[in-house]
Amino acid sequence: EANMQYEQFFDKVINIGFGFPTKKVKFDTPKTQYMAQSIPGNPRTYIYNTEADYYKDYQVSQFAVTTKKAGWDALRHYEIMGNSCIPLFQDIQNAPRFTMMKLPKALLTKAMFFEKNDPKWLDKNYDYLVSEMQEHFEKYNTTVRLAEQVLNEVKIYKRS
DSSP states (O other): OHHHHHHHHHTTOOOOOOOBOGGGOOOOOOOOEEEOSOOTTOGGGOOOSSHHHHHHHHHTEEEEEEOOSSSSOOHHHHHHHHTTOEEEETTGGGSOTTSSTTSOHHHHHHHHHHHHHOHHHHHHTHHHHHHHHHHHHHHHTBHHHHHHHHHHHTTSOOOO
């Protein structure tokens, strides 16, 4: 009986997660470095004084390290992707199924696997991976898309 009550409650929950400000999405900066400078948990790498400088590091980087911190979901993951940088998400394979529902977990799991096991494959397939990530990001992870999804769920808005 308790399990049935849980399922009835879960059916009414709208999973919204994080959204990255649509007006800040930047996908057109040429890549000049492999890895972004900022590393979670390493205060020596927290070198940026402005959001613009912090985002510029992602814009010129192909990849950036991210990880679970206080919880699995964090704005950092979306800041990385919103600046056309692929997150290398430590331990993403351990993320609970119903966490980060709008994050492209399968794609990020693949990137992490190949970064560890076959970096040449990752380099060869970078354009494909970043293109897939950008497409997913624009469809699910901007603030405008997140708002549309929520409003659609509560039957207020339907994107045509």
